[in-house]
Amino acid sequence: MTTASVLPPSPPPLPALRSAAPRTSVRISSPGHVAGAIAQLAALGAIGPAVFGGLFSLLGAGVGLLFAVLIGVVVLAGLVYALYAVAWFEQARLEGLYGFELPALRVRRSPKPGFVGVLHTIWLQAIDPRQWRAIASFTVSTVLGVVALLLVGAVAWGLALAVSPIFGWTPVSFFGLLRLNGVAGPLVGALLALVAVGALVGLGLLHGVLARAILVPSREALLEEQARTSDTRRAGAVRAAEVERTRIERDLHDGVQPRLVSIGMTLGLAQTKIDDDPEAAKALVAEAHASTKSAITELRQLARGIHASVLEDRGLDAALSALASRSHIPVTLDVRLPRRCSRAAEAAVYFSIAEALTNAAKHSRAGNCRVDVRVRDDGSLWARVEDDGLGGARIVPGGGLDGIVNRVTAAGGTARIDSPQGGPTTVEVTVPCAS
CATH class of the missing domain: 1.20.5 (Single alpha-helices involved in coiled-coils or other helix-helix interfaces)
Structure with missing residues (x-):
């Protein structure tokens, strides 16, 4: 028995995917970029210290409760994901300002099942180098933001001093060090405002340079990463x-x-x-x-x-419908694909689902299976297979689950298998749509 959900009309095709490599030639010195950087730095100068105060409070509470009460571990785990939220915000801010086309910062997940997998997931998130680079960028931007606020205050004070003759030629004290009389006050005020504006422009340019240096990898780093990815996919x-x-x-x-x-x-x-x-x-x-x-x-x-010929002829939706109809246990399909993906991506997802259903029928004593397939916003093809069986599935070299991991890795994707004792077993795969 196979149950297939009634799908809504397909949405319009997604826009073309952006290049996988970040843009290193973004013009950060344009007037719009400099003005936007100054405005954002001023805002970060106001809210950044409060954010760091909250993070350090979490760190202190977590460390303080770590040995007295185990709740400290929960607080430290919350700190890790609070850091991720700050890093995500910082990368989204810079992406909106400069358009570096950086890959989206996503929560890292462990392929290990159960409680060990939860701990490993938190550890992977805590050591994520991209997250820490974004945190470093946020820290630098906050320091620059505090300086920007001081410069904005200097501009305001200088302009007020420059127009002081309108309200009368009263003597003015320059930071309590020098008393300005007559025309000296407006001249010093105008000069101070000009210097502070120039410093703000320089600060905006410096922000762009530092952001690109911290977040955008060099050409050599990109080539090394591509070589490592190619080796992993080939293996x-x-x-x-x-x-x-x-x-x-x-x-x-x-x-x-x-x-x-x-x-x-x-x-x-x-x-x-x-x-x-x-x-x-x-x-x-x-x-x-x-x-x-x-x-x-x-x-x-x-x-x-x-080789599933129906997959090539009619696409993943039809191939999965045929696969579900041959399953020994009932399968609920929910496939929503606005467009076709590459042959390699569809084949990797199809055979992963087929192997997961085969394992469920042979070993899990499942009464039902559910299969969900989507194209995510980042252009990746995502699938999830869940059964209501006994669980306890493990990756054994040469076994079916090992085949899923290797096939998905070869397509440039990731696989996550969660099968605690007592069930349910969940197999989740993500493959680049243009792999």
């Missing part, structure tokens, strides 16, 4: 091909090959009886014919596991 592809070859060999050796041997023996036995006992020979031929049909079915299923 995943090799491992996925090895697991797939092993599976095909096992299916042929344990399934089709014995059946073909049996057919040959049955036909040989029928040949010996065809003259003496024609009826028995006919029965043996009929048995061989039925076994041949079963072998053809097994070969078709094996070929479908290697």
Whole structure:
């Protein structure tokens, strides 16, 4: 039994994806960028110290309660995600101001299941280098913001001093150090305002330079990251091909090959009886014919596991509907795809879902499965398979879950498997739509 949700009309196609590499040639010295930087720095100078006060309060409370009450661990975990929120805000602010086209800052997740996976997730988030670079940028911007507020005050004081003759030529004290009489007051005020405005412009330019230096990786760093990613994907592809070859060999050796041997023996036995006992020979031929049909079915299923033609012809939605209809347990499908993704991305998600459903049918004693597939805002293809079985699934080298991880890694994506004892088991994969 398969239940498929009724989908709403497809939304319009998503806009073209931005380049994966950050822009290092953004013009940060344009008047609009400088003016925007000065305004944002002034705002950060007002709110930044309060933000850091809250973060240090969380740190102090967490450390103070760490040994007395275990709630300190919860407070420190909250601090990690408070830092993530500040980092996300800082990157979004700079992205809106300069348009560096940096990859979105996302919460990191561990592939490990259970409570260990929760702790590992918090640890991965705490050591995320991109998060700490954004925190460093926010810190520098806050310091510059405090200076910007002082300069704004100096501009205001200088302008007030420059127009002081309108209200009478009263002597003015310059910061309590020098008494200005007559025309000296307006001249010093105008000069101070000009110097402070120039300093603000320089501060806006410095902010752009420092933001680009902290957040935008150099060309060498980009090349190194691309090389590491290519090595990881190549290793995943090799491992996925090895697991797939092993599976095909096992299916042929344990399934089709014995059946073909049996057919040959049955036909040989029928040949010996065809003259003496024609009826028995006919029965043996009929048995061989039925076994041949079963072998053809097994070969078709094996070929479908290697290459799903419906996936290429009609897309992921139709391929998953056909897959769910063949499932031994009821499957609820919720597939919402506004457009086709690349062949590699669709194949990785399809075979991951197929393997997850196969594992659920064989091992989990599940009564139902749910499959959700979406194209996220960042252009990645996301899928989630959840069953209501017993749980306890583990990644074993050469096993089905290992095949999922390797296939998704080869496509440049990530896989997360959560299967606590007692269930449910959840397999979640994310693959770049243009992988």
